[in-house]
Amino acid sequence: MSQATLLTGVLAPVITPFQADLAPDVERYVRHCKWLLENGCSGLAIFGTNSEANSLSLDERKMLLDALLAAGVPASKLMPGTGCCSLTDSVALTRFAVERGVAGALMLPPFFYKGVSDDGLYRNFAEIAQRVGDARLKIYLYHIPPMTAVPFSLGLVERLLKDYPGTVVGMKDSGGDWKNMESMLNAFPGFQFFPGSEEFLLPAMRLGAVGTITATANIGPEAIDRLFRNWQGADADAMQESITDFRRAITKFPQIPALKHTTAIYTDHPQWAMTRPPLTPLNAEQGMALAAELKRRGFDMPGIRN
């Protein structure tokens, strides 16, 4: 596999702005993506959990991807989420993305059925790899049991890496369980592993991780990127402590609404705070508490960016 083209560093699972009618606000979306790339993100994991991607139709996701490309965001910086419950949807969206030259596809397992076998999950990814049938396809497995309740076992990953080398290349692990990350990193040298939170960036880098795909990159990518670039430096542990502390302050609030609320403050655009159901924006009290928390940390800067 061509390692040169693989994304590393800090990737943001890009939050999605909605207009009052809940349609994606394409212009602000493009602006946010460009801001992220200019401020510490080496790539964009569009259509992830924090993107409310599963709350968007396939056509809406395709439209947003094409809008980014049309606005000059390079496909080589994109790792869209393309894993759906339906095999036919996963194939269609993955093919669409690969044909546009994206760097990788971050794939959820089919997540409706619970207690499914590794054989069934293997068959899902094998069918996708074969049906898309494109050497450019780079699959990153998206392990997020708190939402899917469908984990990737070590055995399943091993089988996929063995049978689809160069196609199944990595993982985002949003399980929050360090023991699982450690096992994956130790079991598969060369695996393109991203912890799903910067809280684990330094220990994961020390075991061979290639970066992090983390929600809070949406509001503060620079500090995380600084640790990524200096993880072998003398002050790495202090930097880790600092970014972990910031993350914990933010994730005291419901995570996705809090990131959108913060972005609403930073861009001075209240509509950014809107979510699609089933998520709900922060209520007034939460919003004020979050603003106060940001202010305490010197981040209370309405309109600091657009």
Place this chain on the structure above:
Amino acid sequence: MSQATLLTGVLAPVITPFQADLAPDVERYVRHCKWLLENGCSGLAIFGTNSEANSLSLDERKMLLDALLAAGVPASKLMPGTGCCSLTDSVALTRFAVERGVAGALMLPPFFYKGVSDDGLYRNFAEIAQRVGDARLKIYLYHIPPMTAVPFSLGLVERLLKDYPGTVVGMKDSGGDWKNMESMLNAFPGFQFFPGSEEFLLPAMRLGAVGTITATANIGPEAIDRLFRNWQGADADAMQESITDFRRAITKFPQIPALKHTTAIYTDHPQWAMTRPPLTPLNAEQGMALAAELKRRGFDMPGIRN
């Protein structure tokens, strides 16, 4: 609301046959639906859990619905599943179905995010009701926490019934928890309540349920229908015991593959046993054990129907 048009009785969550390339086998699907309606089902809950509906694209679901209508299956007998993770998908599929005159829409909550609030779920259904904006829309809430981990609380149901009377009309409860069914039945007189298993048919009828939507109706609707029609009869308890016993014998095996395997035997068409990933067909050993179980019960009749 016009009670006359509402479906009652035994509804099958129709299993979906696949060809070797995993495309839906439309001809066999239509044949199975007609067989169900001729053998004890008063309606068809197409696109449910047992239908592997979430493993189908929206277009595949629309195509199957139209194929049934084209083949003469009355829309008034259909209660398609139209609840998706994405609001826009739910609206599109529900509108499509309502425009074709279906009797009702069985709606999952958006099921990717966990721990969502009742407010967020309320907003999902309120948006759907308003956007579809059709007096013919009859929503049945699909409560199935074992798969969704997103339950419908009593408070949420109460609010939806109050704000959308005549639109939100009922529920399928596949939670397997009798206490929850009892609470729903007691709290909402006139609610069109279907337990999601015939195991609860008699006790639920005694509290006002209007039938059952149950997986095993796919292979043996007559006996369940007989209990539905005679639930006040002297032998109702014995009938309940008998159908419960049959269900338990089948659900010792992985449920959806077992129903498809049984249908493969009955129709003498091995391909019926196929599932889409992430589900897997029964293995050879399970298949033989299931066939033996059916034989013990006098149901071992290869090719008894087509």
